Amino acid sequence: MRTRAPSRGVRSRSRRGGRTGKRLLSGLMRCGSCGGSMVIQGPDRGGQCIICSNDKEARTCDNQSRYYVERIDAAVVDHRRAQLKTPELLAAYITTHREERRALEAVSRRRRAKVEKGLADAKARDRPDRRHDRRRHP
CATH class of the missing domain: 1.20.5 (Single alpha-helices involved in coiled-coils or other helix-helix interfaces)
Structure with a gap:
């Protein structure tokens, strides 16, 4: 899984009237196999997870992995905290x-x-x- 850097534009999506996600990396994560966007798959025993949208909708991606959103968010926040120290x-x-x-x-x-x-x-x-x-x- 890859993340896309946010655009360096002057306005944020919310100021343009676009939707903003509830999650830290909403709209920024991409599949490491095909480059497709990652989408929420309903929760399972481990919590909410994301999967490749190309695998979910068209079965055109080899990546059938699930990634837990809470773990990803926690890892990103921990990494950022460490950087800011x-x-x-x-x-x-x-x-x-x-x-x-x-x-x-x-x-x-x-x-x-x-x-x-x-x-x-x-x-x-x-x-x-x-x-x-x-x-x-x-």
Whole structure:
């Protein structure tokens, strides 16, 4: 099983109105055999598990393994915790976070300026020219 890195786009899926998953890696896991997406298969004795969607729906994948979601989530969280205990990695995380926040803020400023300009232009088009009106109507 592979995971796909989240897109480095500025907006998250939830801000675009798309669905967000209930699980930590929703939409990011891929089958190691065929590259298909991994989907929830009902719970069994070990809890909720995921399987390859190509195996589940079309039986076109050799990977018939089940992976337990709780174990995957726990492993990811534990790994991230361990990484953030390392000063160098924590510093890199903070630097990246700050850069992404600055990029988000810059996009927001540009959007706001564009909207404000559009609003000002619309108001200017709708506003009658008073000097012109006075000349016509003494």
